[in-house]
Amino acid sequence: MTTEDNDFSNGTAYVDGQIVPVSEAKISVLDWGFLHSDATYDVVHVWEGNFFRLDDHIDRFFNGMDKFHLSISYGKDEVKSILIDCVRKSKLRDAYVEIICTRGMPKPGSRDPRNCTNRFIAFAIPFVWIACPEKQAEGLSLVISDIQRISPLAVDPTIKNYHWLDLVMALFQAYDQGSETAVVVDGAGNIVEGPGFNFFVVKGNTIVTPDRGMLEGITRKTVIELVSANSHEMQQRPLAAEEARSADEVFITSTAGGIMPVTKIDGKKIGDGLPGPVTMKLRASYWKLHRNEAYRLAIDYGQ
Amino acid sequence: MTTEDNDFSNGTAYVDGQIVPVSEAKISVLDWGFLHSDATYDVVHVWEGNFFRLDDHIDRFFNGMDKFHLSISYGKDEVKSILIDCVRKSKLRDAYVEIICTRGMPKPGSRDPRNCTNRFIAFAIPFVWIACPEKQAEGLSLVISDIQRISPLAVDPTIKNYHWLDLVMALFQAYDQGSETAVVVDGAGNIVEGPGFNFFVVKGNTIVTPDRGMLEGITRKTVIELVSANSHEMQQRPLAAEEARSADEVFITSTAGGIMPVTKIDGKKIGDGLPGPVTMKLRASYWKLHRNEAYRLAIDYGQ
Numbered sequence: 001m002t003t004e005d006n007d008f009s010n011g012t013a014y015v016d017g018q019i020v021p022v023s024e025a026k027i028s029v030l031d032w033g034f035l036h037s038d039a040t041y042d043v044v045h046v047w048e049g050n051f052f053r054l055d056d057h058i059d060r061f062f063n064g065m066d067k068f069h070l071s072i073s074y075g076k077d078e079v080k081s082i083l084i085d086c087v088r089k090s091k092l093r094d095a096y097v098e099i100i101c102t103r104g105m106p107k108p109g110s111r112d113p114r115n116c117t118n119r120f121i122a123f124a125i126p127f128v129w130i131a132c133p134e135k136q137a138e139g140l141s142l143v144i145s146d147i148q149r150i151s152p153l154a155v156d157p158t159i160k161n162y163h164w165l166d167l168v169m170a171l172f173q174a175y176d177q178g179s180e181t182a183v184v185v186d187g188a189g190n191i192v193e194g195p196g197f198n199f200f201v202v203k204g205n206t207i208v209t210p211d212r213g214m215l216e217g218i219t220r221k222t223v224i225e226l227v228s229a230n231s232h233e234m235q236q237r238p239l240a241a242e243e244a245r246s247a248d249e250v251f252i253t254s255t256a257g258g259i260m261p262v263t264k265i266d267g268k269k270i271g272d273g274l275p276g277p278v279t280m281k282l283r284a285s286y287w288k289l290h291r292n293e294a295y296r297l298a299i300d301y302g303q
Numbered sequence: 304m305t306t307e308d309n310d311f312s313n314g315t316a317y318v319d320g321q322i323v324p325v326s327e328a329k330i331s332v333l334d335w336g337f338l339h340s341d342a343t344y345d346v347v348h349v350w351e352g353n354f355f356r357l358d359d360h361i362d363r364f365f366n367g368m369d370k371f372h373l374s375i376s377y378g379k380d381e382v383k384s385i386l387i388d389c390v391r392k393s394k395l396r397d398a399y400v401e402i403i404c405t406r407g408m409p410k411p412g413s414r415d416p417r418n419c420t421n422r423f424i425a426f427a428i429p430f431v432w433i434a435c436p437e438k439q440a441e442g443l444s445l446v447i448s449d450i451q452r453i454s455p456l457a458v459d460p461t462i463k464n465y466h467w468l469d470l471v472m473a474l475f476q477a478y479d480q481g482s483e484t485a486v487v488v489d490g491a492g493n494i495v496e497g498p499g500f501n502f503f504v505v506k507g508n509t510i511v512t513p514d515r516g517m518l519e520g521i522t523r524k525t526v527i528e529l530v531s532a533n534s535h536e537m538q539q540r541p542l543a544a545e546e547a548r549s550a551d552e553v554f555i556t557s558t559a560g561g562i563m564p565v566t567k568i569d570g571k572k573i574g575d576g577l578p579g580p581v582t583m584k585l586r587a588s589y590w591k592l593h594r595n596e597a598y599r600l601a602i603d604y605g606q
Contacts, residue, residue, distance in 0.1 A: 010411065013332060015332070022332075022333065023331070025331065025332045025333070026329035026330060026331055026332060027329060027330065027332055027337065028326075028328065028329055029316060029318070029325075029328045029329060029330055029403070029424055029426060030325065030328075030426075030428075032471075033337065034330065034336065034337050034465070035401075035465060036465055036467035036468075036470075036471060037340035037465045037466055037467060037468065038467060038468060038471050068468070068471075068472075069475055100332070103471075108313065108428075108429065109429065109431060109432070111431065111433060111498070111499070111559075112474075113471055113474060113475070114475075114478065121332055123332060123333075125333075125411070126411065126412065128412060128414065129412070130414060147456070147457065148454060148456040148457045149457060150453050150454070150457045150458065150466070151451060151453070151454055151457065151490075153450070153451040153490075154450065154451045154452060154453045154454065154457075154468075154469040154487075155453065155466075155468045155469055155472075161468060162337070162338060162339055162340045163340055163453070163458075163466045163468060164339035164340060164341060165339075165340065165341060165371070165457075165458045165464055165466060166457040166458055167339075168335075168339060168341050168371075168406075168416055169371075169458075171415075171416060172372055172416070172417075175417065184457075187454075187456075187490075195414070196414070256414075
């Protein structure tokens, strides 16, 4: 197949040093990134032709590799160049861009992860929404699952990882109850996070988000910065399920969609059952921030 | 590439309905089996041209799929036929055979696992030893890590899954301490399991193995059955780290190697520091069982 035959419209991937259509991007079934979920990753988005907070994502990715004893032959600037190339070639103006480092394969017969050559993979696909803009207009329906998030005493949740079976099983619980998504809890029953998102509640003049047991999302960080610049008090601390049920407003945050209102928990309305004013104001500020030079990196699409 | 060009000597894989050399067996980077470790699997071994306890492994695999809301278009007999074909084509007399079901890919833009077509993959590679026979002659050196195994309240450990980062990080701790492998603990500090193996201690007339928080291995099951036929008392219950340190003998069990003696824990000798007589007797019985018609399925290699 020649480059001219390739269809990059569904996205591109960087695998084995080459950019290919994402449909052709594959990893060996013997890679421990698959067989032991022994990998770290990060997701950054491109909006209207600009990366958003790319350096923050790349810093977290490199930090995660260090902690998992993973390393790649590229420096941060090289990863940045690869991502720009992937998006440029995809022509996507709004994209979901994932960078991955897997353990790789041990030598035949060996089970020693130190013998593996770690692998770097990246891909850019059309922007993914946890909740599409139409759904955001009415707000999400969410359940508080009794499934516990994998404990930080087992796997460090601040290193972005693919251990999601707790989250996926919670999603199936949500569907069974007629809801769209779920959050899971810690051993004390406090809410920690959902599949790919952080969780926030608004009560009076206070905004609360969990401070432990979950990924420290870049969108979460952005919200914390935005709140500090607003009139609300930001609290990062354990968050009881009951506080969510009795909140004025609830929202979730993710690179896959930004700030998204939750209007029902366990089938019951939050407040008046409509996306709240604090949520919507933060959401507007979040998207406005995408035009701020300090947060964006423009992609030269060459046309 | 024609079939004649293929080199099956390193193993075979069944992917997309075809048997290919394992080096060519790949999955899409977009499969949730990779991106969310949303998969279950099982490993069965072939010894001297016979599968060992194949039905037990296939039963556990199908049970795991049910619990994870996964399904494949093959029945148990079809999976069995595929595995026989994989091993026959590989010509391997001693093989490590893995069967996998992944969630697959959601539709573009969707994050709903119900929209995925689940995928079936299998591969057969040369037999893998957690500890090679030479190493087994002296016994393994193991550390008791302070890392906790992922809790059953997060992910059901009786469904074989790829959430191994706790186990892999424990392996790195073991290497740092000059040992070869590690076990991880539960929230109460009791030993649960290691990377791919169950854990047993012998003290006087009693053999103890953990009863919760870990995979219920088929080799573990075989040992429990063998002990019952012996003069020892078998106890399945929580196992404190201190009981392991003061045991007469310690051994681990896995499809990847059978019954393997541990002679050092945290750098200190167990008993006299040599593989113990109960362990070695059980190991001999285990391998002898491989010639028992009730446990084996002979492969017709066609030559």
